[in-house]
Amino acid sequence: MVHHTFPSESHRQAYTLPILWGDRLVARFDRKLDRTTNTFVVLGLWLEDEALGLDEAFAEALAGGFASFVKFLGASKLDATAIREPLLRQRACASEHSPSSPKQSDD
Numbered sequence: 099m100v101h102h103t104f105p106s107e108s109h110r111q112a113y114t115l116p117i118l119w120g121d122r123l124v125a126r127f128d129r130k131l132d133r134t135t136n137t138f139v140v141l142g143l144w145l146e147d148e149a150l151g152l153d154e155a156f157a158e159a160l161a162g163g164f165a166s167f168v169k170f171l172g173a174s175k176l177d178a179t180a181i182r183e184p185l186l187r188q189r190a191c192a193s194e195h196s197p198s199s200p201k202q203s204d205d
Contacts, residue, residue, distance in 0.1 A: 114144070119159060124150055131171055138173040140164065140190070143181045151183030161189040168193075 114126035128141040150156045168176050178190035 136173050137175040137177050138168045139177040157185045157189040161193045164190050165193040
């Protein structure tokens with residue numbers, strides 16, 4: 099019997115980065131840096147435990163991790179619209195580098 103792998107499955111396995119929280123592997127994500135817009139784009143996020151999608155502490159930690167990644171890359175924006183879990187997407191999009199976050203003044 100031949101096992102068929104859907105493109106999204108093989109893509110997920112080959113190109114994702116792990117997300118550790120504490121000492122546990124809790125998620126994986128795929129990403130790209132759009133150099134034309136200088137935007138760090140989250141292409142997908144897959145949780146090992148779906149309950150984390152409702153966890154406030156994890157949502158804040160994830161948003162902070164993505165903000166650090168954006169800063170490390172020297173990107174100016176984060177596009178997290180591909181994150182399916184509403185709480186995680188909202189926290190990531192509310193981070194300092196998200197295109198949907200309010201602009202901060204230098205006053």
